[in-house]
Amino acid sequence: xxxxxxxxxKDLYELEDGNYLLKFKDDLTGEDGVFDPGANKVGLxxxxxxxxxxxxxxxxFEILKNKGIPTHYIDSNIEEATMTVKPAKVFGNGLExxxxxxxxxxxxxxxxxxxKEGQPLDAYVEITLKxxxxxxxxxxxxxxxxxxxxxxxxxxxxxxxxxxxxxxIKEELAKKAIELYDIKLEFGRIDNNQIALIDEISGGNxxxxxxxxxxxxxxxxxxxLED
Amino acid sequence: xxxxxxxxxKDLYELEDGNYLLKFKDDLTGEDGVFDPGANKVGLxxxxxxxxxxxxxxxxFEILKNKGIPTHYIDSNIEEATMTVKPAKVFGNGLExxxxxxxxxxxxxxxxxxxKEGQPLDAYVEITLKxxxxxxxxxxxxxxxxxxxxxxxxxxxxxxxxxxxxxxIKEELAKKAIELYDIKLEFGRIDNNQIALIDEISGGNxxxxxxxxxxxxxxxxxxxLED
Numbered sequence: 001x002x003x004x005x006x007x008x009x010k011d012l013y014e015l016e017d018g019n020y021l022l023k024f025k026d027d028l029t030g031e032d033g034v035f036d037p038g039a040n041k042v043g044l045x046x047x048x049x050x051x052x053x054x055x056x057x058x059x060x061f062e063i064l065k066n067k068g069i070p071t072h073y074i075d076s077n078i079e080e081a082t083m084t085v086k087p088a089k090v091f092g093n094g095l096e097x098x099x100x101x102x103x104x105x106x107x108x109x110x111x112x113x114x115x116k117e118g119q120p121l122d123a124y125v126e127i128t129l130k131x132x133x134x135x136x137x138x139x140x141x142x143x144x145x146x147x148x149x150x151x152x153x154x155x156x157x158x159x160x161x162x163x164x165x166x167x168x169i170k171e172e173l174a175k176k177a178i179e180l181y182d183i184k185l186e187f188g189r190i191d192n193n194q195i196a197l198i199d200e201i202s203g204g205n206x207x208x209x210x211x212x213x214x215x216x217x218x219x220x221x222x223x224x225l226e227d
Numbered sequence: 228x229x230x231x232x233x234x235x236x237k238d239l240y241e242l243e244d245g246n247y248l249l250k251f252k253d254d255l256t257g258e259d260g261v262f263d264p265g266a267n268k269v270g271l272x273x274x275x276x277x278x279x280x281x282x283x284x285x286x287x288f289e290i291l292k293n294k295g296i297p298t299h300y301i302d303s304n305i306e307e308a309t310m311t312v313k314p315a316k317v318f319g320n321g322l323e324x325x326x327x328x329x330x331x332x333x334x335x336x337x338x339x340x341x342x343k344e345g346q347p348l349d350a351y352v353e354i355t356l357k358x359x360x361x362x363x364x365x366x367x368x369x370x371x372x373x374x375x376x377x378x379x380x381x382x383x384x385x386x387x388x389x390x391x392x393x394x395x396i397k398e399e400l401a402k403k404a405i406e407l408y409d410i411k412l413e414f415g416r417i418d419n420n421q422i423a424l425i426d427e428i429s430g431g432n433x434x435x436x437x438x439x440x441x442x443x444x445x446x447x448x449x450x451x452l453e454d
Contacts (some may be wrong), residue, residue, distance in 0.1 A: 093340060110364035113320060113356060114374040125371050129340060137337035140367050146351050147341040 022048035050081040050189035051203035058200040068198035088188030092149035099166035102181040181207040251277035277308040280429035287428040297423035315415030320375035321357035326393035329408040408434040
């Protein structure tokens with residue numbers, strides 16, 4: 001097993017059979033001890049956060065699998081906080097595809113002149129580049145196309161898959177009276193060049209609210225997975 | 228004549244006949260005495276800059292008129308540095324529509340991971356909100372539509388008009404062996420709701436280069452308008 005990359009919240013290893021292993025860490029993105037799914041650095045460490053994020057990821061990836069939505073997920077070991085995944089090739093150096101149901105975070109920082117904090121948005125999808133140095137800049141369909149990062153078809157597929165997946169997560173949360181405000185997904189090409197969801201789906205890449213109050217990642221896992 | 232608004236580089240007056248008067252000032256956007264067409268504040272003042280910008284604006288607006296492209300231009304008084312224009316209603320609180328032929332400025336600041344400084348771009352159009360407080364954020368077609376700022380049709384028309392107008396300017400500059408790197412346009416609705424080019428076209432809202440060297444706004448006017 002060979003270490004390929006150390007990420008902010010996960011490390012990536014290559015397995016001998018050609019698959020990969022993601023090791024979930026107890027680090028969360030944020031600033032000065034406050035969690036922020038949109039942040040570009042580790043802001044806090046909570047014991048058990050890695051296993052908790054993996055539990056939710058496993059739960060959601062299995063639901064998506066049953067719905068026939070392609071993902072890189074193979075299996076997971078909660079005790080070890082590891083997930084086995086298929087090899088995937090990202091677009092460019094990696095994109096983040098965001099789906100927004102309410103106006104919060106960077107949406108309000110950009111468009112506060114036209115939107116109120118918390119205002120409903122209709123599954124609005126936008127793409128940012130994974131580029132810490134440049135603060136994950138927003139990018140348009142035209143620029144993605146021009147810079148050779150996505151074809152027009154790939155853009156359309158990513159947008160459709162994002163809405164489909166986000167709606168599944170939104171409905172799952174709604175069963176526990178939790179409201180999904182926004183979610184950040186990553187995609188890559190697996191197997192025969194198929195576009196699939198990669199990375200994770202946990203409290204670490206979404207904003208979920210209950211009774212108008214933001215739910216921290218570990219609390220979200222407990223609320224979703226409790227009987 | 229009634230003062231309606233004081234802008235960074237122009238003041239706006241309402242005339243008794245319902246038209247408007249733009250008074251070009253000697254202020255240029257930039258920072259610490261260095262001109263930057265993408266800047267959001269006045270960075271320097273040069274005597275004659277207002278008249279110079281107006282001369283170029285008059286020159287380009289008359290060329291566009293002859294090509295049947297709608298603008299708000301009526302006439303101008305170079306001596307007084309004033310331009311009479313039709314009343315126009317902007318989209319939202321105002322948009323800037325940028326057409327890029329080479330990767331410089333904010334394009335490189337955002338997409339430097341995928342583009343080299345000065346790399347050719349194929350008349351790439353992007354829209355930013357006029358919002359000094361939020362540093363004129365980039366906005367996608369989907370967000371413009373969702374926030375009620377532009378319809379899908381208006382977006383398409385703005386993009387087409389922008390490429391058409393920018394290509395005219397690019398060709399005019401090329402006659403003097405000057406290369407247009409990028410240009411920032413503003414649009415509004417005039418007369419019978421027709422979408423028209425408004426504001427100005429001068430060195431103040433474009434980046435032009437000669438022999439690989441950037442040309443300052445006043446120098447650009449001299450190079451274009453000299454015989």
